[in-house]
Every structure is written in structure tokens, then in C-alpha cells.
Amino acid sequence: MIKVAMTGVYVDDVERAHAFYTEVLGFETRLHVDLGDGALFVTVGAPDGVQPDVQLLLEPGEGPIAEPYRAALYEAGLPCIVFAVDDLFAEYERLRGLGVRFPHPPTVQGPLLAAVLDDTVGNLIQLTQPIP
Template sequence: MIKVAMTNVYVDDVARAHAFYTEVLGFETRVHMDLGNDTLFVTVGAPQGAQPDLQLLLEPGQGPVAEPYRRAVYEAGLPCIVFSVDDLAAEYARLTGLGVRFAHEPQEQGPVLAAVLDDTVGNLVQLVQPRG
């Protein structure tokens, strides 16, 4: 069986992204390696082993491919990744209390409730909660 092991999000600052994704969103650090020349290799994952094999690579978003892609996706208002939550209303309240800016508040979108936040490092991120 093929399973997703890692996916990436291009970010404009890996250290700031690491802080946001761990301290604000609540992910755990899985790998944090200094590769030299101000280059970090950082992955995060869901806390408490919820998805122990799945990692999110916080990948530098500079360069001739990543930067135009990341900017175009952001300017189009598209989330670069979707995370599920058990209680969207509670997460929305918690995150807005921490100063997180949302591009749109929780709303019904077909089979889910969804909200979109700005991750402060160049991306929009969607949070979804299944309805019913």
C-alpha cells in the first residue's frame, strides 16, 4: 500500500514558519537540522502521534520555481494545504485570540465547515471540520 509520508509547504522564512506551525498551530517538531549556510531542514507533524508517519516539510520558498508558484497561489486566494480539525469554532476562537488573521471565517462548504488563515510566511491554510 502506498501512503503519504511527507508533503511540503513553501515558506518565505523557515525559522518563522517553524515557530508559527509549532507555537501557534500546535504541530510538533519531527526534524530540525541546520545544514549550514543559513539553511534549515525542518519537518513538523500532528501532536501526540496522531499521524506518526506523516510529516510536513517547511521548505524554503525562494527560487525561480517556488517563489512565483507560492505568490500566484496566495494571490489567487487558494490555500496551499488543508488541515482537519475536530472543532473548527474552537480552533477559530483560539487562533484569533492569538492574533492569527483569517482570510475567511468558518463557513459551510459542501460536506465541511471551512476557514482560511494566513500562516504569516506567505501562505493561506485551510482548516476543515466534517459536517454531520
């Protein structure tokens, strides 16, 4: 069996992304390694032992591959990653209260309730909740 261990998201600034993903979204720091010369290796994941074997790598987003990719996704209004939540309306209200911008508020999309937020470091992120 193959399982997801780590996936990455390109960000404008790894430290700012780390702050947003932990302080605002509620992830926990899994790894925070200074590689020298200002380079960092930072991963976050769901808190409280939820998915302990899955990490999100906050990757520097500059460069000839990452920059056009991120810009194209953002300009097209496409999320770079999708997260699941238990109560989308509660999470939407909590995050809006923290100043998070939602270009797309909660809407029904087939069997899901979905919303898209701006992560402040160059990406759109979709939150989803299955509709019972």
C-alpha cells in the same frame, strides 16, 4: 499500499514558519537539522502520536519555481494545504485569540465547514471539519 510520508509547504522564512507551526498551530517538531550556510531541514507533524508517520517539510520559498507558485496561490486566495480539525469554531476562536488573521472565517462548503488562515510566512491554509 502507498501512504503519505512527507509533503512540503514553501515558506518565506523557515525559522519563523517553524515557530508559527509549532507555537501557534500546535504541531510538534519532527526534525530540525542545520545543513550549514544557513540552510535548515525542518519538519513538523501532528502532536501526541497522531499521524506519527506523516511530516510537513517547511521548505525555503525563494527561487524561480517556488516564488511565482506561492504568489499565484496567495493572490488567488487559494490555500496551499488543507488541515483537518475536530472543532473548527473552537480552533478559529483559539487562533484568533493568538492574533491569527483569517481572510475567510468558518463557512459551510458542501459537506464541510471550512476556514482559511494566513500562516504569516507567505501562505493561506484551510482548516476543515466534516459536517455530520
